[in-house]
Amino acid sequence: MADKQVKLNAKQGGPFNARQNLIDFEIPSGMAVDMAKSYINLQCHCETVDVTAGVFDFKLEYTHNGAHELTAPNTAIVRNCSLRSANKGMLEDIRRSDVLRTNLHYLSKTTEDNDGTLYKQILPHKTRTNHAQSIWRDLKKEGTVLSRELTSPIQIPMSDLFNLGSAVVDTTFLGDTRVHLEISPERFVPKQLFNGPDSLDFANPLFKQMVDISGVTSDIFTVTSSSKYEDLADSPFWVGMPVTVNYTITRAPSPSSDVSYNTSIREIEYVRSDLLVPDNEKRLKITFENAFQNVPEAGDVFTDITINGLSAEEYGGLVFTVDYAEIVLQETDPVKMDGMVFTTYTLQETNGYGSQNWAEQFICEPSAYNIMALALNENDLLTQKDEVKQFRIRVNNVDATDRDVVVGSPLYLDRISMYKTNNGESLKSAVLHTPNAVADGQTARYGTLPLKPYMVNPLPVTQGTKIVDLNVSATGGGVHKVCVFKSVIKQL
Amino acid sequence: MSVINHAVIPDLVKPANTYAPLDLLDFNLNFQGRKMLSSTVRFQGQLKIVGDVEDGVLFDCMAGAHGVIDSITTSVLNVGQIESIQSYPRMHAMVMNATQSRNDTMNSYNSCELKSPSDLYSNMILKQYATKIADSSHRTPADFSVKPTFCLNRFVAVDSDDSSVAFSKTGTVRVSIQLSRMTDMLFGTAVSGLTNYEIINPRIIYQSIPDDGKQAKLQMRVEHSLKTSINSSDAVISTRVPAVCDSFSMSFMPTSHESVAEYNNLAQEALPALTELVFLWNNSSNTMVTYTIRDLVEVTDKYVESLKTSGHNTAHLQMVSSNKSFGVGLSFGTFVNLANQSFNIQLACGVTNTNPFNVYMYFHSLIEL
Numbered sequence: 001m002a003d004k005q006v007k008l009n010a011k012q013g014g015p016f017n018a019r020q021n022l023i024d025f026e027i028p029s030g031m032a033v034d035m036a037k038s039y040i041n042l043q044c045h046c047e048t049v050d051v052t053a054g055v056f057d058f059k060l061e062y063t064h065n066g067a068h069e070l071t072a073p074n075t076a077i078v079r080n081c082s083l084r085s086a087n088k089g090m091l092e093d094i095r096r097s098d099v100l101r102t103n104l105h106y107l108s109k110t111t112e113d114n115d116g117t118l119y120k121q122i123l124p125h126k127t128r129t130n131h132a133q134s135i136w137r138d139l140k141k142e143g144t145v146l147s148r149e150l151t152s153p154i155q156i157p158m159s160d161l162f163n164l165g166s167a168v169v170d171t172t173f174l175g176d177t178r179v180h181l182e183i184s185p186e187r188f189v190p191k192q193l194f195n196g197p198d199s200l201d202f203a204n205p206l207f208k209q210m211v212d213i214s215g216v217t218s219d220i221f222t223v224t225s226s227s228k229y230e231d232l233a234d235s236p237f238w239v240g241m242p243v244t245v246n247y248t249i250t251r252a253p254s255p256s257s258d259v260s261y262n263t264s265i266r267e268i269e270y271v272r273s274d275l276l277v278p279d280n281e282k283r284l285k286i287t288f289e290n291a292f293q294n295v296p297e298a299g300d301v302f303t304d305i306t307i308n309g310l311s312a313e314e315y316g317g318l319v320f321t322v323d324y325a326e327i328v329l330q331e332t333d334p335v336k337m338d339g340m341v342f343t344t345y346t347l348q349e350t351n352g353y354g355s356q357n358w359a360e361q362f363i364c365e366p367s368a369y370n371i372m373a374l375a376l377n378e379n380d381l382l383t384q385k386d387e388v389k390q391f392r393i394r395v396n397n398v399d400a401t402d403r404d405v406v407v408g409s410p411l412y413l414d415r416i417s418m419y420k421t422n423n424g425e426s427l428k429s430a431v432l433h434t435p436n437a438v439a440d441g442q443t444a445r446y447g448t449l450p451l452k453p454y455m456v457n458p459l460p461v462t463q464g465t466k467i468v469d470l471n472v473s474a475t476g477g478g479v480h481k482v483c484v485f486k487s488v489i490k491q492l
Numbered sequence: 493m494s495v496i497n498h499a500v501i502p503d504l505v506k507p508a509n510t511y512a513p514l515d516l517l518d519f520n521l522n523f524q525g526r527k528m529l530s531s532t533v534r535f536q537g538q539l540k541i542v543g544d545v546e547d548g549v550l551f552d553c554m555a556g557a558h559g560v561i562d563s564i565t566t567s568v569l570n571v572g573q574i575e576s577i578q579s580y581p582r583m584h585a586m587v588m589n590a591t592q593s594r595n596d597t598m599n600s601y602n603s604c605e606l607k608s609p610s611d612l613y614s615n616m617i618l619k620q621y622a623t624k625i626a627d628s629s630h631r632t633p634a635d636f637s638v639k640p641t642f643c644l645n646r647f648v649a650v651d652s653d654d655s656s657v658a659f660s661k662t663g664t665v666r667v668s669i670q671l672s673r674m675t676d677m678l679f680g681t682a683v684s685g686l687t688n689y690e691i692i693n694p695r696i697i698y699q700s701i702p703d704d705g706k707q708a709k710l711q712m713r714v715e716h717s718l719k720t721s722i723n724s725s726d727a728v729i730s731t732r733v734p735a736v737c738d739s740f741s742m743s744f745m746p747t748s749h750e751s752v753a754e755y756n757n758l759a760q761e762a763l764p765a766l767t768e769l770v771f772l773w774n775n776s777s778n779t780m781v782t783y784t785i786r787d788l789v790e791v792t793d794k795y796v797e798s799l800k801t802s803g804h805n806t807a808h809l810q811m812v813s814s815n816k817s818f819g820v821g822l823s824f825g826t827f828v829n830l831a832n833q834s835f836n837i838q839l840a841c842g843v844t845n846t847n848p849f850n851v852y853m854y855f856h857s858l859i860e861l
Contacts, residue, residue, distance in 0.1 A: 003825040007783045043787075112593045120789045128594075135789055138765075145764040145842055152787045230612055233811060272754035273681045281548070281681045330825075 003034070003332045010325035016042070017322070018186035021079075025179040025327040029086070032170045035162070037330035041153035042077070042183070043323050046136050046190050049316025054242035054264040055147040056192055056312045057139065059132045060122050060320070061437070063189040065378040070449055071123040071435045075101045075160035076381060080182040083162050086175030088492055092162045092344040098184065099483050100345060101160050102434075103374055103383050106451055107420060110429045120155050122188065125435040125445055129233045130203035132193065132437065139238035142270045147240040151323065163343050173337040173492075179327065190320040194236065194309025197244070201309070202236050203440070210286075210305035217298055219291035221266075223305055228282035232270050235284060241265045242310035249294050250301045262310055263290040340492045343369075343423075345485050352479030356387075358472045362484055366462050370422050370487035373455035373470055375479055382434060383451055387474040393457040394469040400457045404473070407453045419456035423487060461489065498523065500696045510540075511691045513673045514562075519696045521665040526700035527656035527707075528665070533644045535561070535669065537694035539606065540633035541618050541678075541687070548682030551614045552758040553597065555585040556607035557636035559758065560691055562672040564642050569663025574859065575643040575714040581672065583715060583854050584641050585758045586743055589817035590799035605638040611756070615680075633692055642715070644698070647861065649708035657710055657861065658703045667696060676757045683753040709860060716855040721747060722839065723848035729837045733830040735857040739798040740835075741821035742853040750850055762818040763849065765842030766791065771822055772836040780824065795821040798856070827858060 011024040025040070027033060048056055062068045062076070075097065082093040094100065106114075118124050119135070126132050133139060138148040158165030161181075171177050193201045202208060209226040223245075229235050242264045250256045267287040274280040292302065312318050346365065352358040352375075364371065371393070375385035390404040405412050413430060420427040432451045439445040455470065472479055501509075502517040511517060521528070539557060541549060551559050558581045565576040577583060588597075594609040596602065606617050622629035639645055644665070649655045674688050716733050744763055749755040769785040785791055798821030811817045820837070843849050 004779065005781050005783075041787075112595060115593055119792045138762075138788065140764070143764075148765060150788065152789050155789055155793075231610070233816065332825075 003330055006329050006331065008327050008329065010327070012325070014324040015321050016183060016185055016325065018184075021183050021185065023181040023183060023325045025325075027169075027171050027177040027179065027327075027329065029171045029175050031329065032168060032172070032332050032334040034168050034330040034332040035158040035165045036167070038158045038165075039328055040156045040158070040161075040179070040181070041326045041328060042156070043151055043153050043326065044136065044321060045149060045151040045323060046134070046318055046320040047149055048312050048318055053310070053312070053315040055137065055139070055149055055238070055240040056242060056310075056318060057133060057137055057194060057238070058190045058192045058318055059124070059134050059437075060188045061191045062123060062187060062379065062381070064187050064380050067189070067191075068379045069437045069439075070379065070382060071121070071125050071437045072102045072381065073105045073160060074120070074122050074154050075105075075156050077122070077154060077183050077185065077188060078156060078161060078181050079184045081161045082180045083164060083177065084180070085171070085177040088174055091164060091174075091490075094162070094345050095347040096349070096483055097161060098381060099374060099376065100347075100485050102381055103451060103454070105160075106429060106431070106434055107416065107454075108425060108428055111431060111435075111446065113428070114435065122154050123437060125437050126440060129231075130440050131201070131236060140240070140268075141232050141235050141238055142268045143239060144267045145239060147238045154322075163345075167342065168332055168335045170334050170337050172334060183322075185322050188320070190318045192312045192318055194241070196311040197308045199309055203234070207236050208306045208308060210307065211283075212305065213302040214300065216296045216300070218296065220296060220302070221291050222285055222287045223307075224280065225284040225286065227284075229270070229284065230282060235268075235270070237265060237268060237284065237286060237307070239265055239268055243288070244308045244310050245288065245292070245305070246308070247292065247305040248303045250303065251297065252299060259293050261290065261293050263288040265289075337492055341489060342492070343487055343489055346488055348484045348486070350482050350484065352472070352474075352482060354478040354480060356474045356478040358474065358479045360470055362468045362470065362486075364459060364466045364468050364486050365488050366464055366466070367489040368459050368466070368486040369461050369489060370419055371457055371459055371468055371484065372419060372487075373482055373484045375453060375455070375472075376481045376483065380481070382449070383454060384449070385453060385474070385479065386450065387476045387478060388453045388455075389473055389475060391453065391455045391470065391472045393455070394471075395457070395459055396462075396466050397469075405455075412453075415456050416454050418458050419454075422458040459486075494702060495529070496526065496700050498698050498700060502694060509693045511671060511694060513671050513677070513689065515671045517669045517671065517694055519667045519669070521667065521696065521698065523659045523700045525659065525703050527658045527703050528644070528662075529699045529701060530647045530655040530657070531639075531645045532699040533667075534637050534639050534697050535694070536635075536637045536697060538633035538635050538692040539618070540690045540692055541631075542690060543686050543688070544629065545615070545618045545631065546682035547615060548680040549615060549618060549678055549687060550611045550680040550756075551618070551678055552581070552585055552756055553608045553611045553614050554588040555581045555758050556602070556605040556614075557638045558584040558605065558640070559677045560672055560689070561638075561640065561669050562676060563670045564640055565668040566643050567666045567668075569665070570661065571861070574712070574861075576717075577642060577715045578717045579719060579852050580640075581676075582743065582758050582760075582852050583717065586741060586760060586819055586854070587641060587799050589760065590741075590796040590819070604636065606634060606636045643712045646713035647710045650711050650860075652708035654706065654708050655710070656701060658707050660703065661707050661861070673751065675751045675753050679753055679756045681754070687753075712859050712861050714857050714859055716857055718853040718855070720851045720853070721848050722843050722851055723845045725841060725843060727839045727841070727843060729839070729851060729853070731830070731835050731837075731853065732833075733835070733855045733857075735831065735855060735859075736827045736829050737824065737855045737857045738827045739821065739823040740853060740855045741795060741798045741819055742837075742851055743819040744849045744851055747848045747850050760816065760818050761849075763839065763841045763843065766839065768838070768840035769820060770838040772838065774833045781822065791820060792818075794823070795819040797821070797823045830855065
């Protein structure tokens, strides 16, 4: 029979938050685990304080020193992580795993690869439909089945945490093996979508408009959209959506009056064909839980009918909770691990304190074979320092390049490619931008959040420690926080 | 090595080489003294819409011209039937949705199969260039050349790099293609009883090399398709497939949407309110996936993995919620003989007896030739 998948719960019960943010898993001895097919689930849910209101859609927003429009892989929630075994001690101890893995992610994935995981990303970008949606919602675009709030996992592949996360690990050799995570859930803040009349989440404000109604003498539950949707995926509405309905009623001889009331959507019909009224085809017929506030009389005309999303604040707001954590392990055939060579990262954090001509010396381990310095901006996650214009790396007093490496130049791209190749990987994407979470079009999505600089260079493996000098020329505000990751070789 | 390109027309040639929905096209592939090369078989022809092509006449953009093939059966004279895939275009659309993105459909190997990024684009393909003649239009039919996802395109040599099969081993190879009914291929607001399609000049092409007298052992991927239905919120699908399989995939559609012109017959609709999914082997859950799957992320993960995802897919949430790319599947990780054990799938969902769902299952198998 085939390999087996098992789930193990974390040592801590949860829920997890900024103060209770340590998670440990213990993989018992006697297991051979294919780490490449194993992952960690942080099971989360998001609900309104008053759960009777309906299903509000939301997205997570990366928030640190203010909200940011960036997207990032799920592993960005893990600040530090380590892998320790009973028999072999510390295997990997990666500080600022979020910075390391997020910035490497966009060198290792094409835009299509990245889009291929949209169904499980916690910080997704918009798609062609211009709607972002979270994995904690099962939204029904048509029919009468109510949309649902889901408990869904933040899925973090082991390969996005550890270099051994791509290997087969045999705990018969290693002994009990502990996976330790320190997470930063406070940086992922829920933001409601379609939040009130000022919301910009409708791809087009005209999507809110409904067709005028006249000649009706019974309670009005159903309205018809002015927009014709060629594709149901473009519809911004879902069954169970809490909404505010606005309309103007004209009842002669009284003057027109504006009416507004709150309700939720009970049913959506996407009119695929209508032989009697062909003009209705591709429109949405939206039925509410509660009828219009005015009982129609002959001669009444209802105009300016619009639907806006309702603010969850009226029901106490949204609460996002990391409920519990579990690890899913793929068991496989045992392997020989004695003498196995693997790589990992070490980190040296430093700060340029705004210097425009910044130089610093780093002592690197003998087995270090790659170095990567990332200059962080206020989001404390991405290498996004447009001020850095050029840099130069010197190894044991020998220049690695015959001239300064100008950020964005062919020599710069060459260094990045060398870095990846020396890591045994290929440079899969030179887009060097992180997708913008709110941008509507493809050009804006990949044109507003540049990832630079990657100050990288291969290093020779040496008998003793080596000295690496980094000289950076910057403009404006200069260099501040810098994370220097060194790739090192280890042997079991 | 001299490669020869072969072209085969159907056994039964209809007037004007024009074929209508539900026609059966039998192709006999004879390559005496030669060896057929793997992965070279293509089905070609022209797709013509009968009547005027209005805006609302569409076909599934991810299946493209594969949509005209309702079923494809392959028989080999010396062995017998080796594969019969029912609901073939649905399987192909599932593979496409799980392994390629919408942008990938613009690659030339997909364009010649009439695939496109959007169903609306398929309408433009059907329209082609039109020359106005009086009050009507003369339209050039759309040429297509599809590479069917079937056994003759999916065999490899085990102990050699010569992935070809000799005629002396197979004898005549018979490929039978049943054309889809109109409502299974076309959909949209403008599709009516007057709408139809025709396939003109259908043929199968393939390549061969001279027989050198050596025949490597061949492994051939084949599909076993099953169609069933579920009509309760606690559904158990029990299967026993006479094959050695390494994965299975299935997709769903409300029975009321089947072969209805308004709905895409290849839509991979989301199961309403799916809350639990359990895979049972011989009615026991202590093998393979040992726990109950409760989140849609893992359901989708296992589904795209069962179709050998390359990292590209269309399974983002808007597509799932608008019923375009949802499915359930499992990669077994190794080959499992399903002939001598039962494999059950338990689903807890919002399906009711008033709104039953069709289930289309495909078991991905391997045979030796």
